[in-house]
Amino acid sequence: MARVLPRRELLQALLAMSAARGLRAQNASGVSLDSLLSLFDFETEAHTRISHGAWERISGGAADEITLRWNREAYDKIRLKPRILVDVSKLDTRVTLFGQEMSFPILLAPTGGQRFIHPGGEVEAVRGAAAADATYVISSSASMKVDDIARAAAKPVWFQLYVQKDRGFTRDLVQRAEDSGCRALCVTVDSPTFGARNREDRAKSELPERELPNLQGKDYLDPSLTWKDIDWLRGFARRPVLLKGVLNPDDADSAVREGVAGIIVSNHGARNLDTVPATIDALPLVVEKVAGRVPVIVDGGIRRGTDVVKALGMGAAAVQIGRPYLWGLGVAGADGVARVVRILRKEFELAMALMGRPTLKSIDRSVIW
Numbered sequence: 001m002a003r004v005l006p007r008r009e010l011l012q013a014l015l016a017m018s019a020a021r022g023l024r025a026q027n028a029s030g031v032s033l034d035s036l037l038s039l040f041d042f043e044t045e046a047h048t049r050i051s052h053g054a055w056e057r058i059s060g061g062a063a064d065e066i067t068l069r070w071n072r073e074a075y076d077k078i079r080l081k082p083r084i085l086v087d088v089s090k091l092d093t094r095v096t097l098f099g100q101e102m103s104f105p106i107l108l109a110p111t112g113g114q115r116f117i118h119p120g121g122e123v124e125a126v127r128g129a130a131a132a133d134a135t136y137v138i139s140s141s142a143s144m145k146v147d148d149i150a151r152a153a154a155k156p157v158w159f160q161l162y163v164q165k166d167r168g169f170t171r172d173l174v175q176r177a178e179d180s181g182c183r184a185l186c187v188t189v190d191s192p193t194f195g196a197r198n199r200e201d202r203a204k205s206e207l208p209e210r211e212l213p214n215l216q217g218k219d220y221l222d223p224s225l226t227w228k229d230i231d232w233l234r235g236f237a238r239r240p241v242l243l244k245g246v247l248n249p250d251d252a253d254s255a256v257r258e259g260v261a262g263i264i265v266s267n268h269g270a271r272n273l274d275t276v277p278a279t280i281d282a283l284p285l286v287v288e289k290v291a292g293r294v295p296v297i298v299d300g301g302i303r304r305g306t307d308v309v310k311a312l313g314m315g316a317a318a319v320q321i322g323r324p325y326l327w328g329l330g331v332a333g334a335d336g337v338a339r340v341v342r343i344l345r346k347e348f349e350l351a352m353a354l355m356g357r358p359t360l361k362s363i364d365r366s367v368i369w
Contacts, residue, residue, distance in 0.1 A: 128337025
């Protein structure tokens with residue numbers, strides 16, 4: 001028969017277990033990850049750990065950073081409309097995109113320069129994503145080859161592609177990404193050139209030169225890119241092709257008519273053209289135009305689980321986060337990335353329960369006040 005512990009011994013055992021958990025969460029960076037309770041906590045902590053030059057690069061937007069502010073403020077202005085007395089004892093957060101079932105509708109958006117933030121760079125980030133059971137989108141501007149990053153991934157990955165001036169190089173890159181296991185191609189279409197990134201440019205001298213093995217030269221953006229190039233890409237790609245950087249509903253309609261598999265509503269993290277709308281403001285118009293023909297994903301400004309509910313309520317099939325997981329990477333490498341994703345996932349589940357919405361299907365426009 002099992003021995004029943006006296007109250008004092010039981011309390012001591014519980015305290016010891018709690019201390020052990022704290023030690024496990026304390027990683028090499030010296031930070032107790034259990035003490036960071038929100039994505040904003042990670043932002044504050046990361047600011048003390050990431051170099052000034054790298055911080056300005058990942059935090060800055062274009063020009064006066066008006067769209068950068070709008071991306072966040074727009075979510076704050078949206079109010080939710082919960083329902084009561086709904087059985088939320090079991091929540092189902094699964095979503096299937098392009099034949100791939102995901103445990104929850106949160107992906108890690110493509111971001112470059114991750115070795116400025118952590119020596120392990122993208123490999124560390126993709127390991128953190130896998131630990132949290134999240135899909136990671138590899139960036140063309142990664143500091144490592146797409147093959148090496150994909151090989152380090154224990155979970156499915158996607159690839160973000162710039163159609164570069166050298167089409168032969170681009171074709172080879174796509175084939176390498178596909179051969180290394182990338183499940184989808186997210187083609188950036190909002191960047192014929194870079195935006196006026198004043199904040200980043202002021203701090204550029206503080207950062208060393210970095211290798212860009214997936215890009216050919218510094219002048220890799222192609223301002224001549226048109227719909228015919230998307231058709232060219234679809235002609236040989238073996239994976240679903242999504243267009244990333246869509247804001248205009250008419251462009252979304254054209255994309256579907258051209259046969260793309262999905263749309264990503266994005267303003268490039270507010271790093272290209274300032275004073276375009278916040279992505280959550282553009283989302284409903286794009287969703288209406290697409291009319292369910294292909295999945296629509298949205299990124300930009302998502303910091304809370306309630307933001308995920310709002311995006312899904314306005315028609316997104318899933319969301320992507322960028323800067324928040326970079327904060328996690330800067331604080332604690334893979335452990336930090338995983339912790340950021342888990343926090344957002346848990347907040348999303350809490351919001352679903354409190355909203356009376358036990359499934360993703362039950363999150364529709366009626367969640368918005």
